[in-house]
Amino acid sequence: SSHKALCISNTMSTPEKQAPKADNDASKAASANGVDDSHEEVAEILTDLVQNQMSISSADASQIAEAQTTALQQLLQQGGASASKQQTVQALLDAAMKGDAAIQQQLLGQVSGEKKQHAFWDTQPMLNSEDKKDKSKKASSNNATSLPDPNWHKPIVPDKEKEDLRQEPYNMPKGFEWCEVDITDEEQRTEIYDLLYQNYVEDDDGCFRFDYSREFLTWALTPPGYLKQFHLGVRSSKSNRLMALITAVPAKVRVYGEEKDMAEVNFLCVHRKLRSKRLAPVLIKEITRRVNHTGVFQAVYTAGVKLPGSVASCRYYHRTLDARKLVEIGFTRLAPRMTMARMQKLFKLPAAPITKGLRPMSPEDVPAAHKLVVKYLEKFQLAVVFSEEEFAHWLLPRKGVVSSFVRKDADGVITDFCSYYHLHSSVLGNPKHNKLNAAYSFYNVAETVSLTELMKDCLILAKNEGMDVFNALNLMENDMFLEDLKFGMGDGNLQYYVYNWFCPTMQHDDVGLVLL
Numbered sequence: 477s478s479h480k481a482l483c484i485s486n487t488m489s490t491p492e493k494q495a496p497k498a499d500n501d502a503s504k505a506a507s508a509n510g511v512d513d514s515h516e517e518v519a520e521i522l523t524d525l526v527q528n529q530m531s532i533s534s535a536d537a538s539q540i541a542e543a544q545t546t547a548l549q550q551l552l553q554q555g556g557a558s559a560s561k562q563q564t565v566q567a568l569l570d571a572a573m574k575g576d577a578a579i580q581q582q583l584l585g586q587v588s589g590e591k592k593q594h595a596f597w598d599t600q601p602m603l604n605s606e607d608k609k610d611k612s613k614k615a616s617s618n619n620a621t622s623l624p625d626p627n628w629h630k631p632i633v634p635d636k637e638k639e640d641l642r643q644e645p646y647n648m649p650k651g652f653e654w655c656e657v658d659i660t661d662e663e664q665r666t667e668i669y670d671l672l673y674q675n676y677v678e679d680d681d682g683c684f685r686f687d688y689s690r691e692f693l694t695w696a697l698t699p700p701g702y703l704k705q706f707h708l709g710v711r712s713s714k715s716n717r718l719m720a721l722i723t724a725v726p727a728k729v730r731v732y733g734e735e736k737d738m739a740e741v742n743f744l745c746v747h748r749k750l751r752s753k754r755l756a757p758v759l760i761k762e763i764t765r766r767v768n769h770t771g772v773f774q775a776v777y778t779a780g781v782k783l784p785g786s787v788a789s790c791r792y793y794h795r796t797l798d799a800r801k802l803v804e805i806g807f808t809r810l811a812p813r814m815t816m817a818r819m820q821k822l823f824k825l826p827a828a829p830i831t832k833g834l835r836p837m838s839p840e841d842v843p844a845a846h847k848l849v850v851k852y853l854e855k856f857q858l859a860v861v862f863s864e865e866e867f868a869h870w871l872l873p874r875k876g877v878v879s880s881f882v883r884k885d886a887d888g889v890i891t892d893f894c895s896y897y898h899l900h901s902s903v904l905g906n907p908k909h910n911k912l913n914a915a916y917s918f919y920n921v922a923e924t925v926s927l928t929e930l931m932k933d934c935l936i937l938a939k940n941e942g943m944d945v946f947n948a949l950n951l952m953e954n955d956m957f958l959e960d961l962k963f964g965m966g967d968g969n970l971q972y973y974v975y976n977w978f979c980p981t982m983q984h985d986d987v988g989l990v991l992l
Contacts, residue, residue: 600785601632601976629734632978635773646762648710649753652719654762657709659697665690667718668709668743673902676745683806684901684912692899695877696742696992700865701726705766706739710755720746722759724767728861729776729989731787731979735861738974739767739775740991764975775975776858778991780968787974788858790949790984792966793958795935796823798944805903805912807945823962828940829933831892831925837880842868844890845882852921856952856988858972871895871919878918881937883925891923894934896946897992915941917948918990928957935961951987 645654658664669690676686688696697707702725710720724739741763746755767775779786799819802808810819837845846867853859862870871880880895895918903909915938922930938946948954948963949970957963972987 628979629732630978631773632976633773635771636768638769638771641768642765646758646765648758649755651713652710652753652755653713655709655711655718656704657707657718657721658704659694659707664718665693668693668721671718671721671747672743672745675747681806683904683906685904687900687902687911689876689898689900691874692877692897695869695874697723697725699725699727699869700863703770706763708759708763708766710759719750720755720759722763724763724775726772727776727866728863729774729974730859730861731974731977732857736774736977737772739763739772741775741777741975742992774977776989776991777973777975779971779973782969782971783973785973786971786981787979788972788982788984788987789969790951790972790987791969793948793950793954793963794966795946795948795961795963797825797935797939797946799823801909801944805906805909807912825932825936825939827936829936831883831929831933834881834883834892834894834933834937836873837871837882837893837895839868839872841882841890842872845871845880845893848890848893848921848923849919853919853988857982857986858974859988879915879937879941880918881934885924892921892925892930894920894922894930894937896934896938898941898943899992913942913944915943915946916990917946917954920952926956927953928960931957932961949987949990950984951990952985955985 648654657668659668669688672688672693673685676688706724708722709718711717712719721743722741722745723743724741727738727740728735729738730736741760744756744759746753746759764775767773796802796808796819799808799822800816803810803816803819810816843864846862846864849867849871850862853861871878873879876898878895878897880893882890883892885891896915897918899914899916901912901914903912917931917934920927920930920934935946946963948958950958958965972989
């Protein structure tokens, strides 16, 4: 969601520290809120699976058991699973099907006594380490001695008919209740803003806190086809205060050659005071249930932490735009024997773009620009497939939210396109500055100039909009310009995940998808 790399670097653009990535990536927030914190979670999750089986008809149970068995096998197949654990969990499943409650409780006790690093995610239908072994070759490579796995490019757990899905929402702890949050309502939009601002993410030292504007949140949560029931909140029954949030928006995503309707999951946030309640797993399960009821069984999300099942790993890079401000707020620092004057000279940019005719995109440009970008994204193995309406929503300029620029040739054909979105942070406890303005590279296509030349112009445009730093992932063809344009490499990797989809892993430059 998102996103998010706050980094402290020296003046030679070699970051020394990277703060946690924004929790709007579902899995990072889940980790922060206790999803993978103790072996108690194993007993809780397995108990839930068993109770689901015991509360439905035997016919339905046999169908659901298949999905649950598959999910639990993901847990078993994680590295280090002992033979005894495999036998215990299999016996638990057998006991569940037979309705032997006493044996179930005994086995649950055995399982809960074993520490599990990812107690929640290991029960989800994700790729595991064995699935991915020796399969992370470039998709374009033509290795005649390596035959594709016949199980690739299909769901890990088969799609279900609506009547076979859980019909009732998951239970909330006493004192809390589900709600749907209306992002179009000013008062509720402010509630979302306040929850995220106070509880979402800040850097390890408490100097920076992500500050998603209300306009950004509206943009992020209202693409064509969005559904209010995917903006899922938890309120206090007593005060009606919004205490937790998870969201999903629809997207068509291509994984290798397969196009699938998916959900992009984002903004998972639990109030600091409730993180001992383990709400995050319940939020994830409930948003999954709601998405499944619309006939969608895959999702895509990113995380700054390594969890089971990543399909690709990318790295953030950072380009200083306002050197003095970044030093004054502690975002970067002067290297030994580096003066402020030398640092400013190192990162100095021209006052105006060099590429002639580069201008903000207008609604009239959308059809041609859409065609250009969609064609370009066909190069990559994990990519969004925009409709023209979706492209207009995500990439038409919005002040303070997203900026996009096009260039036309002499015949009036759009040949070049660049874009970035705006995600700022509050600067805490600094007497001189209260905001860090950051631009994030979005989608870029260069045909008549080099990508490096186009992105240099993009840096200039961002600088002229008041940006202090420009961030980019090393996905798509971004490796071409990062070094030449003096980007510094960040500390952490951004992991990409595709929920309930079996495919080989891919390299960072196979990714053509940018998530907010």
